[in-house]
Amino acid sequence: MNARRWWLEPWRLRLLALAVALGTWAAISLLAPVMLAQLDERSTDLVWQLGADHRSERRVVVVDIDDASVQRIGPWPWPRETQAKLVEALRGSGASLQMHDIVFPDERAGTQRLAEAIAASRADSPVVLAQVFALDRDHTQTVGRIAGALPAAPGTGCMQPSAEATGYVGNAPGLSALAGHVTPRLDPDGAVRRMPAVVCYDGRNYPAMALAGLLALDETSARVPLRAQPGRGPFDPAWTLTLAGMPEVRVPLDAAGDMRVPYRKARDAMVSIPAADVLEAKTGRRELLRGAWVLVGASAFGLGDTVPTALGGAVSGVEVHAQLLTGMLDDAIPFTPRAAPVLQIAWVAMAIALLLALTGLRSQAFARRASLRVLWVPLAGFAIAAVGFAMHGAALLGLGWWIGWAHPALAIALAGLCLGLAEHGRGLVEQGRLFRHLSSYLPGPVAEKIALAEPSGEIQAQRRDVTIVVADVRNFSAFCEARSPEDAARVLHRFYTSASEIVEAHGGAVEEMVGDTLIAVFNGSKPCEGHPLAGLAAARDIWLRCTEELPNLHQQDLEPLGLGVGVESGTALLGSFGPMGRRVHSVLGQTLTIALRLQSMTADLAYPVLVGAETAERVGVPFEHGELALKPLGQFLLAGLRHGIKVFTLRSLLQPGSDAEQQTLRYLRQQTSNQG
Secondary structure (H helix, E strand, O other): OOHHHHHHOHHHHHHHHHHHHHHHHHHHHHHOHHHHHHHHHHHHHHHHHHHOEOOOEEEEEEEEEOHHHHHHHOOOOOOHHHHHHHHHHHHHOOOOEEEEOOOOOOOOOOHHHHHHHHHHOOOOOOEEEEEEEEOOHHHHHHHOEEOOEOOOOOOOOOOOOOEEOOEEEOEOOOOOOEEEEOOOEEOOOOOEEEEEOEEEEOOEEEEEHHHHHHHHHOHHHHHOOOEEEEOOOOOOOOEEEEEOOEEEEEEEEOOOOEEEOOOOEOHHHEEEEEHHHHHOOOOOHHHHHOOOEEEEEEOOOOOOOEEEEOOEEEEEOHHHHHHHHHHHHOOOOOEOOOOHHHHHHHHHHHHHHHHHHHHOOOOHHHHHOOHHHHHHHHHHHHHHHHHHHHHHHHHHHHHOEOOOOHHHHHHHHHHHHHHHHHHHHHHHHHHHHHHHHHHHHOOHHHHHHHHOOOOOOOOEEEEEEEEEEEEEEEOHHHHHHHOOHHHHHHHHHHHHHHHHHHHHHOOOEEEEEEOOEEEEEEOOOOOOOOHHHHHHHHHHHHHHHHHHHOOOOHHHOOOOOEEEEEEEEEEEEEEEEOOOOOOEEEEEOHHHHHHHHHHHHHHHHOOOEEEOHHHHHHHOOOOEEOOEEEEEEEEEOOOOOOOOEEEEEEHHHOOOOOOHHHHHHHHHHHHHHHHO
16 A cells, blocks of 8 residues: 555544544633533523423412512612511411522611511511622622621531632621522623532531521521532432431532522413512412412612523522522432533444444445535534434433533534545545546546546537547567467557657547557547647657567567558547446547558558548648658558548658568559459
């Protein structure tokens, strides 16, 4: 094998394509990790939107401080007395738990009244207030340390894992209610998709509002320090947080201690009641609130409590906590299993194996059209990547597994693209090699035309004004009888090679090489200006060069090899003939017949090159162009023709003392007597 072509071996080329694909994937993963992460997250948003449950959720009810409530009750912030009335109204409506996504950081009028309302509700409708932490050190100064009351879970020392805070905003010291943090993780696009289960500040643990609500309902859990257990099995989350008094509640966490928000409930499935309706005791609201877990939040314009989520644009932040609560109740908090990387690698390996099988397919349609592999392999790569997204969505909605698909999809798509490009490149190289092989059997322009056209069973030929040169090795049959086939092949190979070089040098094209005969056409498949003169020059050079290259047989008791050349100009039919399954490219017509007959007469007349009347007429007689000078030999009747033609030879090829003229006269007398 040519060392420069080693990489064209299919398996080497495919391995190289896969190496390029995986290298590109690694580079993109290193240089643009945020882009891939956002692709994962935004595509997961689409899964949530398509698979959202529209059935009404009655266990968790949102009490919304909306624009209508602000218009009816008064501008925000409402007096603490109004907030106390809201707490009392919710308790009176039978709410079993109240979670207020509101921070009361300063002492002001009515704080004591609010504190009393919260204390009175502790037994039958416990109240959880909000507190905010700064998880980024760059935001510590903007959040600061405001207020002194910062209710924490029991125990000291940061839970493993937890989010470390650098600042906080707490509630006024007089408000001794339970509190839960409302500090989400913000993705680069600003959307909320994760929430730290526990925030650690100054060695104390502060649960998220949804967890704080569960702790408020269970005294046993509220007295026991929060603990998380690391995952053991391949399909377990990285960590699992459990509550001592609620063993059925298992909250999966990722390695950073975050809960992934389950946006399983459609926004229209959440029951939302305007806060003004609760304060004004509107008819029908008590039934919705009785026994429900109530989340109080603000969506009114200008209150600054709106965040982007997976289900749409900016919504009230309280909806995030509502989704978390319903997920905890349904044991449906999504998580990434510990085996997710293995699943991704296995998926990529299976996809690459399928793509390799597709590139190696040689049967049926792929065998008929290799170009199909170039098209279908990249498309298959993209299709398999899309299947990965579908599997990611199915695992999320069916099993609660967030596996991620962007990284494996990118690797698979790049593998398909690179394999397709590799097949395309190899196809181009193979086509080039086939074209070069075809050009060695046919004239270059003809080979190019055939290569670009569909096979046909029709005659594809055209008339051309040409000059045809026929060269033949005389006595070659006797030589083949006496010598080995290898010797005969070497003689023919040298003759064909030298004659072809001469023809191409003079602007002609070799149309056929049959037996010991070579047929060249000037102004046929490729244009040749002044083709009669070019044909004469080629005929002369062929005889001079190829005669010297013929083996000397005088000492081998064999008849010597000779060379005869016939030249004629005129109209000929040039093209392809035969059935679709077996075509031949050839030249037909009387011009070829005359050139063949002239070549046959060279042995009888002892002139090595004979020229027909049409060629002589076109170059002009008397004609002399350097060493190309025509000499008339007379008029001859060629075999197969009804009329005689004038025959000429090249004067420069006559040797002094040659008996060619006497032999020509004898041939003419014999022809005359035959006619008589």
